[in-house]
Amino acid sequence: MDVKSKTNERGAAAVELAIILPLLLLILFGIIEFGRAYNVQVSLTQAAREGARYAAVHYQDGSLNVSGAALSAAPALDGLGVTVTNNASSCAPGSSVKVTTSVTLPSMTGFLDGIGLFPLNLSGVAVMRCGG
Template identity: 70%
Template sequence: MASNNKKERGAVAVEMALLLPLLLLILIGIMEFGRALNVQISLTEAAREGARYAAVNYKSGGLNVSADALAAAPSLNGLGVAVSDNASSCAPGSNVTVTTSVSLPSMSGFLDAGFFGAPSIFPLSMRGVGVMRCGG
């Protein structure tokens, strides 16, 4: 009976060696996708908040739309988010557009290199846009 246990343990080790890389790849993929989705939602929320701030306060001199937009999404800190807007041309009845963008690196570094000659997935170019009517 002892010889059967040794053979089974060897089979389990081989099965684990075959399946573990695949399971880890799936786990890393889920984590990267979740992070990318979180960043996309945060970019859109930051752009929307910046547009709302500019649309409501367009008469105030020296609007700092970028600071207000980034303050609305603290999860974007440290990612190097760029914010652009047309708040200086905001007038009643016109629209203000705020765009947030980032080049998102891989969290794990594992997906930076393409597999089997495929192009790399990361860094992802992501963008969020918010549009609101000025004074509306």
């Protein structure tokens, strides 16, 4: 290979990088966003489960704080504006309590907003028998 052909290919690497880099970034940010959404989904389900367990065990208490019990069980959800709904006020032995946690999850990177995937509406649901 002579010196002249080496200098003619000098810009080829930069062009190849410019073509491939957006695809690599899309894959990288997609992995990051999927991992975060999966983590939030698992945390929502855990929070709903803990809230339902708390309501099923403490349904006779006068100050039943199902939302507090649910949100304290999932610290990964802090600052996301999670909504907790439940029917613990109608809990009686033999009946069931249902706790639902939900959140609208915005994109963390902002890179995938243009393709319509975000914001995501995620929820977790748990049902337990009151009184064990």
